[in-house]
Amino acid sequence: xxxxxxxxxxxxxxxxxxxxxxxxxxxxxxxxxxxxxxxxxxxxxxxxxxxxxxxxxxxxxxxxxxxxxxxxxxxxxxxxxxxxxxxxxxxxxxxxxxxxxxxxxxxxxxxxxxxxxxxxxxxxxxxxxxxxxxxxxxxxxxxxxxxxxxxxxxxxxxxxxxx
Amino acid sequence: xxxxxxxxxxxxxxxxxxxxxxxxxxxxxxxxxxxxxxxxxxxxxxxxxxxxxxxxxxxxxxxxxxxxxxxxxxxxxxxxxxxxxxxxxxxxxxxxxxxxxxxxxxxxxxxxxxxxxxxxxxxxxxxxxx
Numbered sequence: 001x002x003x004x005x006x007x008x009x010x011x012x013x014x015x016x017x018x019x020x021x022x023x024x025x026x027x028x029x030x031x032x033x034x035x036x037x038x039x040x041x042x043x044x045x046x047x048x049x050x051x052x053x054x055x056x057x058x059x060x061x062x063x064x065x066x067x068x069x070x071x072x073x074x075x076x077x078x079x080x081x082x083x084x085x086x087x088x089x090x091x092x093x094x095x096x097x098x099x100x101x102x103x104x105x106x107x108x109x110x111x112x113x114x115x116x117x118x119x120x121x122x123x124x125x126x127x128x129x130x131x132x133x134x135x136x137x138x139x140x141x142x143x144x145x146x147x148x149x150x151x152x153x154x155x156x157x158x159x160x161x162x163x
Numbered sequence: 164x165x166x167x168x169x170x171x172x173x174x175x176x177x178x179x180x181x182x183x184x185x186x187x188x189x190x191x192x193x194x195x196x197x198x199x200x201x202x203x204x205x206x207x208x209x210x211x212x213x214x215x216x217x218x219x220x221x222x223x224x225x226x227x228x229x230x231x232x233x234x235x236x237x238x239x240x241x242x243x244x245x246x247x248x249x250x251x252x253x254x255x256x257x258x259x260x261x262x263x264x265x266x267x268x269x270x271x272x273x274x275x276x277x278x279x280x281x282x283x284x285x286x287x288x289x290x291x292x293x
Contacts, residue, residue: 029189104184107185111188139196
């Protein structure tokens with residue numbers, strides 16, 4: 001059982017990494033056309049793990065994803081690394097919390113996750129660069145709804161197949 | 164395979180709280196989007212690693228300024244109420260692709276160079292370059 005779980009976790013982590021690199025090749029949603037806007041496909045995997053296993057496993061997958069993607073693309077401990085680190089930690093913690101409250105479905109949890117990911121990045125922008133990007137907050141809230149619904153819907157489909 | 168908990172399965176379909184969340188966040192987003200400030204900025208502050216290194220008056224003729232960022236020099240063009248980054252050294256060139264910026268509260272962020280340009284309505288009497 002332990003080995004089985006270990007291999008599953010490794011598979012999910014690599015899936016999250018691949019999806020996160022893959023999504024930067026999608027035109028328009030690559031994070032540069034609209035600065036910071038991404039689909040957040042890796043969130044599908046994290047949500048799936050959160051629902052099939054528990055918060056602890058999802059947190060580990062999210063951290064692993066941040067470290068490996070940073071190694072592949074920008075380098076460890078660069079500015080962008082801290083941005084995605086705090087974004088992911090915020091997002092996965094909020095999703096775990098909201099799931100525990102148990103009033104939202106997976107779609108709501110996903111929207112909250114995608115919004116708090118932006119929120120974490122605004123926080124790190126404030127602490128590292130001392131810039132106030134609060135004016136972007138409503139804009140991010142607006143964008144996080146469709147992307148959150150998309151990833152939430154995909155994880156829901158996955159969970160239903162697995163059942 | 165791992166099992167789904169009973170409670171998770173009840174909440175896999177859209178709930179009332181979901182709909183409230185979606186409508187609520189869309190409303191807030193759209194309201195702020197419509198109320199967004201449209202006043203023109205008159206000054207731009209350039210920051211390098213949290214420190215203000217330059218304040219540019221935007222109500223002048225077009226001029227270019229050169230700032231040294233972490234990766235190399237950054238060429239900024241400003242004047243006639245707007246500002247843009249012409250040239251910079253980075254992998255994605257996000258800040259030079261952004262183009263002209265003129266509204267108060269807007270900003271140009273060049274993360275690899277640790278340079279931030281923020282537009283403001285009023286000036287702070289400190290380091291004014293005319």
